Structure formats: C-alpha cells, structure tokens
Amino acid sequence: MRLAIPAALALLLALSSPAALSRDTQLVPFRIVEDSIPEPLTSQPGDPARGREVALDRSRGNCITCHNMPVEADFQGNLGPPLDGVGERYSIGELRLRIVDMKRINPESNMPSFYRLEGLHGVRRDWVGRTILTAQEVEDLLAYLMTLR
Amino acid sequence: MRRAGWLAGAGALALGAAVALAQGSPPEPRRQIPNPESGLNYATPETRAIQEDDFLNPAFLWVEEGEQAWNRVEGTAGYSCASCHQDATVSMRGVRARMPAYHPRLQRVVTLEQQVNICRTERMGAPALPIDSRPLNAITTYIALQSRGMPVNVDISGPARPFFDKGEQFYNTRRGQLDLRCGSCHEDNYGRYLRADLLSQGMSNGFPTYRLKEQRVISLQFRLQGCVNDVRGESPPMGGEEFTNLEFYLAWRAQGLPVESPSVRR
Numbered sequence: 001m002r003l004a005i006p007a008a009l010a011l012l013l014a015l016s017s018p019a020a021l022s023r024d025t026q027l028v029p030f031r032i033v034e035d036s037i038p039e040p041l042t043s044q045p046g047d048p049a050r051g052r053e054v055a056l057d058r059s060r061g062n063c064i065t066c067h068n069m070p071v072e073a074d075f076q077g078n079l080g081p082p083l084d085g086v087g088e089r090y091s092i093g094e095l096r097l098r099i100v101d102m103k104r105i106n107p108e109s110n111m112p113s114f115y116r117l118e119g120l121h122g123v124r125r126d127w128v129g130r131t132i133l134t135a136q137e138v139e140d141l142l143a144y145l146m147t148l149r
Numbered sequence: 150m151r152r153a154g155w156l157a158g159a160g161a162l163a164l165g166a167a168v169a170l171a172q173g174s175p176p177e178p179r180r181q182i183p184n185p186e187s188g189l190n191y192a193t194p195e196t197r198a199i200q201e202d203d204f205l206n207p208a209f210l211w212v213e214e215g216e217q218a219w220n221r222v223e224g225t226a227g228y229s230c231a232s233c234h235q236d237a238t239v240s241m242r243g244v245r246a247r248m249p250a251y252h253p254r255l256q257r258v259v260t261l262e263q264q265v266n267i268c269r270t271e272r273m274g275a276p277a278l279p280i281d282s283r284p285l286n287a288i289t290t291y292i293a294l295q296s297r298g299m300p301v302n303v304d305i306s307g308p309a310r311p312f313f314d315k316g317e318q319f320y321n322t323r324r325g326q327l328d329l330r331c332g333s334c335h336e337d338n339y340g341r342y343l344r345a346d347l348l349s350q351g352m353s354n355g356f357p358t359y360r361l362k363e364q365r366v367i368s369l370q371f372r373l374q375g376c377v378n379d380v381r382g383e384s385p386p387m388g389g390e391e392f393t394n395l396e397f398y399l400a401w402r403a404q405g406l407p408v409e410s411p412s413v414r415r
Contacts, residue, residue: 065344075345079338103328110337112327122324124381132326 024131027117035105036093041115041135051144054137061114061133061141070148080111087146095145099138114138175310178317180402181336182350187406191339191349192414196361200413208290208359208411211283211366215291218284224275230288233272238295245296245408249397251309258312258397261289262368263388280388281368290357290366293410300407301354303400316398319391325382334376346415351376353399355412362415369396 030037040046055063056073064073068082086095097104102111114132133141189197199205219230219237234240248261259267265288266277278285305313320331334343335351342348356369370387373395377384385391 075342077342077344079334079341079343079348110329110333112329120324120326120328121322122377122382123326124378124383127326127381130326 024115024134025129027115027131028135030100032097032104033093035097036091037096037100038093040139041096041100042139044136044139046136046139046141046143048140048143048147051137051140051142054133054141055144060137066111083145083148085148087148092142092146095142096138099133099141178305178313178401180404181332182402185352185403185406186339186350187409188349188352188355188414189409189412191347196413196415199359199361200409206359206411206413207364208357208366208413211287211290211357211359212294212411214284214287215289218288219291224269224273226272226274228273230268233268237292241292241295243296243299245293245410246299246302247304249393249400250304251307251312253308256308257390258309258393260370260388260393260396261292262370263393265289265292281371283365286357286366286368289368290411293357293408296408297410298407300405301400301403303397303404305397305401309397312394313397313401315391316394316396319395320398325377325380327380327382329380331376350402351399352403352406353396354403354406355409355414357410358412358414360414366411369399 028041030041031039052071054061055069056071058065063069063083064071064076066077066079068076068078068084070084090098098111100115101113102109103113103116112132115135115138117129117131189200192200199207203209216237222229222232230237245261248264249258251257252259252264252267255267262280262285265285269275270277278288323330323333331351334348339348339350353369356372357366358372359365360367360372368387370392373392374384374387
C-alpha cells in the first residue's frame with residue numbers, strides 16, 4: 001500500500017511527459033524486401049520541412065551530431081558519411097530501412113536504430129519501451145532526405 | 150538424463166577452471182589500442198594551455214584544499230591522513246599510477262576514492278565522503294598530483310583478473326537506446342567529431358580533471374556517468390561495483406601513459 005501512491009504518481013508523470021505522448025511504444029508493422037522497406041510506415045505523407053527539424057533536433061534525430069549535412073550549422077559531426085546527395089544514392093525504401101534499423105544491413109554499425117524496440121540493453125528509464133523516433137517522424141525525415149540530391 | 154547431462158557439463162567446467170589454475174593465470178589480454186594517446190592530444194590549444202600552467206589551472210584550488218585536508222584531524226580516533234602516512238609528497242608518490250588495485254582483505258578491487266574512505270571509516274572513525282563530492286575530489290587530486298608524470302601501471306594479475314574481466318565486458322557491451330559500446334566512440338572513432346566534440350581515445354590518465362563545462366574538478370566516474378547517459382543508457386551508481394571494475398579496465402587501457410592529474414578538459 002505504501003508503494004501505491006508513488007507508483008500511480010510516477011505513471012501519471014510518465015504519461016504527461018511530452019516524450020511519452022510522442023514516442024511509439026508499439027511498432028507499426030513493416031515489411032522488409034531485400035535491403036529496403038518499400039511501403040511507408042504511416043498513411044500521412046512525410047513533410048520535408050518537419051523532417052529537416054527532426055534531423056537537426058538534439059532530442060529527436062540528432063543526425064547532425066554524426067553526419068555532415070548540407071545546412072548552415074556550426075559543428076557538424078563526421079562519425080558517419082556526409083548526407084549530401086543521399087536522396088540520389090538510395091531509394092526511399094532503402095533509406096527507410098537504414099533509418100529504421102541500420103543493424104539489419106550492418107550488425108556492427110554504430111548508427112542507432114531509430115525505429116526498433118527489441119534487443120537493446122540498459123536503456124535509460126525514461127526511454128524504456130520507446131523508439132527514438134515515431135513512425136511519422138521517420139516518414140517526415142525520409143521526405144527531407146529525398147530532397148538531398 | 151537432462152540432469153545428468155547438466156552435471157557432466159558443470160564437472161567439465163570445474164575441470165577447465167582447475168586446469169587454468171594449474172597452468173597459472175589466464176592469457177595476457179591484448180589491447181585494442183596498443184599505443185594509447187592521452188586526451189591531452191585531443192584538447193584544444195586553449196585547454197592545453199590551461200593544463201600546462203599550474204598557475205592557470207583552477208584544479209590547483211582543489212590541490213590546496215586537499216593538502217589542508219591531509220593534515221586535518223577528523224573523526225573519533227584523533228587522526229589525520231598525515232598521522233599514518235606522514236609526508237604525502239613521499240608516501241603517496243606512485244599511488245595514483247597503480248590504482249585501482251586489488252584489496253586482499255576486501256577481496257575486490259578498490260579505487261583511490263574508495264581507499265580514502267576505507268581509511269576514514271576504519272582508521273579515523275570519520276564518515277565516508279560521498280563519491281565525487283568536493284572534499285573527496287580535493288584529497289584525490291592532491292594525492293594524484295604526487296604521481297604526476299609516472300606511467301600508469303595497474304596490476305591485473307591473479308585475484309584481480311576477474312574484476313578486470315568484468316570491467317572489460319562492461320566496456321564492450323552495447324547499451325542504451327543508442328546501442329553503443331564505449332569503444333564505438335573511443336576505439337572506432339577517435340579523431341572524428343561528434344558535433345563539436347573531438348572524440349579522444351577515452352583514456353583515464355588525467356583524472357581527477359578540471360572540467361571547464363562544470364567549472365569544477367570531476368572524478369572519473371562522474372565522466373563515465375555522462376558517457377552512459379549520452380547514449381541514453383541507465384547509468385550504474387558512482388562508487389558501485391560496475392564502475393569500479395570499469396575504472397580498473399580503463400586504467401589498464403591507459404597503461405604506460407603518464408599520470409596527468411589534474412588535467413583540464415572542456
């Protein structure tokens with residue numbers, strides 16, 4: 001009984017935090033065909049302007065921490081290859097798989113899987129059971145990446 | 150049948166262990182980075198300049214506080230550190246270079262921080278100081294300074310080895326939502342930029358270090374919490390077993406590098 005109130009409170013807090021409202025806790029089903037996910041994860045088409053924000057936002061894609069991007073910004077990372085021209089080198093389906101789960105292509109990859117829940121270890125409490133990006137954020141991001149030609 | 154099979158397996162394991170013991174210690178581990186480089190090589194010229202001048206290095210405020218604490222009587226036994234160890238410039242020379250070290254009575258590896266607290270609680274009758282607190286960082290910085298320039302040289306042989314192995318395992322386990330291991334950044338990618346940060350080899354020879362961002366001296370385990378947190382991992386507590394073993398492993402990675410405490414980092 002002594003635990004009941006804090007537990008309920010914690011649940012309330014978790015539910016009311018913006019992260020809990022926006023992150024997916026259950027994956028939408030998707031189909032992998034060769035090295036691509038051909039169909040979109042959502043019915044709403046991706047928005048490139050919102051996708052650009054996702055790529056730059058520290059608390060969401062944060063792509064710029066590891067990748068050079070064709071944008072005006074100080075301090076771009078180079079842990080991964082530059083993203084310039086990535087919309088030309090890959091089809092949207094190929095990019096979708098790479099964002100969703102790069103480890104399906106290269107199990108040793110140091111690129112995080114942005115839409116995966118299983119197989120993770122020691123995840124910080126506030127992120128347990130949530131994907132890094134929502135399905136819609138993935139689609140927005142893809143719409144943006146396809147503009148990089 | 151299944152039970153018998155399991156028992157046979159356990160027997161084989163025990164036999165394997167006995168053979169390993171009879172043959173002496175397990176094989177010497179191999180370092181991913183055989184010729185390590187200090188984080189100093191990855192610091193900006195401005196940061197280097199502060200580290201290289203003791204009058205500019207703010208960590209020397211901690212050194213002074215540590216020296217005063219060294220000579221201050223605390224606790225019910227009426228002792229100071231100096232009561233047992235006299236002149237730190239003599240008795241503490243080399244200590245930072247060989248710690249963490251195996252503690253035979255406690256039968257585990259202890260860090261310099263923990264050793265200070267063992268002396269306080271067991272000999273001085275004084276309370277343990279919280280890990281990464283200012284008074285503890287002051288004492289460890291003062292002690293570490295006495296080893297400045299000496300090569301890191303920890304002993305991982307014999308009974309220390311299982312603790313080393315656990316530290317190595319922690320280092321190589323991918324963790325957190327970003328699913329990275331320590332070496333993802335500090336072995337696969339040193340010399341590359343993570344946003345504004347030039348990734349170093351993550352060597353521990355400069356700790357305790359003055360962190361410009363925190364505007365204070367930080368202990369190694371505070372930095373480790375930061376790295377685990379950055380991959381959205383759940384960090385173990387400072388002073389706990391996991392980080393102690395990890396710190397031991399990190400010291401071995403840095404074997405041969407000069408002790409540079411108190412270093413300065415961004």
